[in-house]
Amino acid sequence: MSSGFTKGMARNIFYGGAMFFFLLFVGLSVDTVVNRLPDRDNRAAINDQVARGKEIWEVNNCIGCHTLLGEGAYFAPELGNVYARRGPEFIKMWIKMQPTGTPGRRQMPNFHLTDEELDDLVAFLKYVNGVDTANWPPNIEG
């Protein structure tokens, strides 16, 4: 760095740059949340059942093995599109029959969900499946 470039100038770039880009980020986020998400996030499908389903999803730490819209752990299949891939009945049956107990295979715990809770969870997965994800994942396998 040349001697003409002082610490004061570097500090001004830091404060000015940080402030400008933070405000820009907040502005873009306001546009996203207020103007764009209502058309994309499938909020019309949200109801009490979906809310209960999301809680079941959370308190059993499903994200600790699975991904949801590509985020989470990478140990078990993507579930953002599982509703389309498997359908509601298969999902419920699959969860009920865990763990498979097949030696050496990855095991999913049995979470002892009631039929009503299973319906709630499926409602949540159906809702997520309806989010506009810009055509991700590339194919049905997730």
Next chain:
Amino acid sequence: MKYQSQSVSKPYFIAAIGLFFGQIIFGLIMGLQYIIGDFLFPEIPFNIARMVHTNLLIVWLLFGFMGAGYYLIPEESERELHSPKLAIALFWIFLIAGALTIVGYLSLPYARLAELTGNNLLSTMGREFLEQPLITKVGIVIVALGFLYNLSMTILGGRKTSISLVMMIGLWGLAIFFLFSFYNPTNIVLDKYFWWWVVHLWVEGVWELIMGAMLAFVLIKVTGVDREVIEKWLYLIVAFTLITGLIGTGHHYFWIGAPEYWQTLGSVFSAMEPIPFFMMTIFAFNMVNRRRREHPNRVATLWAMGTGVMAFLGAGVWGFLHTLSPVNYYTHGTQVTAAHGHMAFYGAYAMVVMTMISYTMPLMRGREANSNLSQVVEMWSFWLMTIAMVFITLFLTGAGILQIWLQRVSETPMSFMATQDQLMIFYWLRLASGLMFLAGLLLYIASFFINGEPATVESRNPVGARGAAA
């Protein structure tokens, strides 16, 4: 050590190293579960092991940052810490709360833990990295506020340097953005959108400020380069961090329901996120080359230079690899992400904490540097852990590329589980690399127990190698 109260850092660093060890053990358990799926099932299911692995990482890094803050701020402010007693009290609160949380994860079904800890009052659990029970989250906020109060009071009555200012902006940012972890709407897109305000704005934002300040502090000490020069670099680095990284958040908004302009914005800005990391590398090497003194703590200098390089590789290069939206369309949520995550966290944050520990621990133990033997062992641990992490990253990248090919690119895509079966060779190699990492970590811990005559500048020269036998 210039001020007695700086020694409160010591328990923080010891706890950090202990939790780091725990993190690696659970990492190895998971590495084996990737291959032998039912290993330790049902005692420790994968999701529990992963939660312990990632939460221990976060907590030990927080311990490391806090220890660094308690050491750095008094020295920069040229006065004793405002309240050493508060620092010690908060240490025990944080350690006990953290330990109870981990015990809770391991001894109770997660749903039962949620029920016992009031998740029904305000549900915040069950989201990646933010799995902590509500009371733990509240505890983190309280500890962070007490810590920030203590440091802020110290600075207000003392010398205000650019390093302490950048450190404090980073630490305040850490506390403020954590508050978004309490926002958890049913709307999954909003949930994810603001979840990243914790996760991304931490690791690709304010944590880089903390990292830069820690690195600058150690470089001034070990190189003796003029503070004006180092602080000028620091400002430029953190300026580029935020100029690129804030809008760079957009690279997480490609496929979660956010509008598609984030694909352009996120790609362009996050493609520039390697710049500040590259600057850190240049910074570290440049300062060491221009050093005005020889410091007997050679291993601290090694860690400082290593941090620059590995942060650039892990966060910069491996981040860039999958940050452009047309590429990320295929890589999103695969082992490529895991590869990047491992090297970025190690290279940037684990290593900068170890840089700080390496520089300060000998001082807190009453010597300028450890014995030559202790330093040599620590250097071995540096190389073992760092090379192991390079291998882990390469093998996971290999696994990721094959996974993408079989599951996403192929005209006849395989299912997720069928694909996983094809990746086993990479998972075996990753596990072996993990064992190498553990060996490095054990050597690292052992180096603290090697005493002997403290190294001096003279004992580094071959002529006066008296310390080598110590």
